[in-house]
Amino acid sequence: MSKTLFPRTLSIAPMLDWTDRHYRHMARQITRHTWLYTEMIHAGAVVHGDPQRFLAKHECENPVALQLGGSDPELLAKAAKIATQFDYDEINLNCGCPSPRVQKGAFGACLMGDVDLVAGCLNAMQNAAPDCEITVKHRIGIDKQSEYQVVADFVGTLREKTACRTFIVHARNAWLDGLSPKENREIPPLKYDFVYQLKRDFADLNIIINGGIKTNDEIAQHLQHVDGVMVGREAYHNPMLMRDWDRQFYGDTLPEIRLDELVARLHTYASQQIQLNQGTTLRHMARHYLGLTHGLQGAKIWRRMLSDADLLKTNRADLILQAWQQVQNDIQTA
Numbered sequence: 175m176s177k178t179l180f181p182r183t184l185s186i187a188p189m190l191d192w193t194d195r196h197y198r199h200m201a202r203q204i205t206r207h208t209w210l211y212t213e214m215i216h217a218g219a220v221v222h223g224d225p226q227r228f229l230a231k232h233e234c235e236n237p238v239a240l241q242l243g244g245s246d247p248e249l250l251a252k253a254a255k256i257a258t259q260f261d262y263d264e265i266n267l268n269c270g271c272p273s274p275r276v277q278k279g280a281f282g283a284c285l286m287g288d289v290d291l292v293a294g295c296l297n298a299m300q301n302a303a304p305d306c307e308i309t310v311k312h313r314i315g316i317d318k319q320s321e322y323q324v325v326a327d328f329v330g331t332l333r334e335k336t337a338c339r340t341f342i343v344h345a346r347n348a349w350l351d352g353l354s355p356k357e358n359r360e361i362p363p364l365k366y367d368f369v370y371q372l373k374r375d376f377a378d379l380n381i382i383i384n385g386g387i388k389t390n391d392e393i394a395q396h397l398q399h400v401d402g403v404m405v406g407r408e409a410y411h412n413p414m415l416m417r418d419w420d421r422q423f424y425g426d427t428l429p430e431i432r433l434d435e436l437v438a439r440l441h442t443y444a445s446q447q448i449q450l451n452q453g454t455t456l457r458h459m460a461r462h463y464l465g466l467t468h469g470l471q472g473a474k475i476w477r478r479m480l481s482d483a484d485l486l487k488t489n490r491a492d493l494i495l496q497a498w499q500q501v502q503n504d505i506q507t508a
């Protein structure tokens with residue numbers, strides 16, 4: 175069985191192009207207990223492509239979940255089996271992505287319209303990876319479905335027909351027509367009470383709430399009603415939000431990481447990655463570090479230096495330390 179020690183009280187959402195292994199490495203320096211999720215990776219890419227390229231991760235990342243996209247049970251099973259060689263603690267099926275490209279492939283959010291197919295996918299994945307927890311991330315409905323019963327039936331059916339016991343619920347509908355993926359994260363209204371009701375109706379399930387959650391106070395509030403909170407955009411744009419989480423939500427007693435210590439660790443990591451000479455450049459990593467000084471004096475200089483194309487071209491990890499020095503200078507002269 176999974177060797178994971180911590181519950182999913184908190185998790186960082188899967189975000190395409192954002193939660194790659196470099197972001198996850200950084201997040202893990204800030205919080206030891208929070209669950210991390212990969213970007214969605216299509217099962218076909220894992221099966222027909224180079225699994226090492228798509229699934230390799232840093233050993234520090236656990237607890238970490240792989241999110242797969244797809245709707246072909248056989249392909250998903252093959253991908254899940256391959257993933258068992260990479261030490262993921264969970265494999266999650268995406269039933270929430272509304273992008274037109276994903277719809278064309280008939281997976282993501284449109285899977286909510288075919289719960290039996292979802293059950294088939296989850297069962298196939300579970301059979302292929304019997305020691306790994308298989309979970310699902312979904313919305314509360316698609317298009318104009320507005321009844322609580324829609325999501326209750328979806329969850330209830332999966333509870334009955336599969337071994338899935340963890341449901342990550344983005345608390346808004348996916349509108350499959352007419353909205354961009356970005357708009358689909360903003361326009362359909364959030365209905366947190368639907369997610370709370372799921373927990374009341376299915377007390378034995380692990381219900382994780384997601385969508386629009388930005389502060390520790392909001393997290394604490396949601397935890398009164400559900401088992402866990404998943405945070406996406408805010409944890410990306412303001413990663414130091416995670417600094418308090420181990421102590422506040424997991425009862426850890428170790429001190430929070432200081433920003434200067436984190437910068438030093440990121441510098442070491444970036445140096446090592448560049449030295450490996452496997453195609454990772456400073457730009458691949460530094461783009462995830464831009465939000466670290468969010469709200470601080472010197473934030474502008476930090477962002478400017480770490481996103482300057484000419485400076486990044488030198489591909490020297492020392493740029494991270496130089497940018498940090500400039501932040502210090504800015505604070506001193508303020």
Ligand SMILES: Cc1cc2nc3c(=O)[nH]c(=O)nc-3n(C[C@H](O)[C@H](O)[C@H](O)COP(=O)(O)O)c2cc1C
Pocket residue numbers: 187188189190191192213214241268270271311344359384385386387404405406407408
């Ligand atoms: C850039 C970006 C990429 C995303 N990619 C994925 C993805 O690959 N899989 C997924 O399930 N959700 C994806 N999402 C949705 C998030 O996981 C999350 O459900 C959504 O952002 C709402 O949470 P938040 O308000 O805390 O950001 C993405 C969101 C963003 C902003």
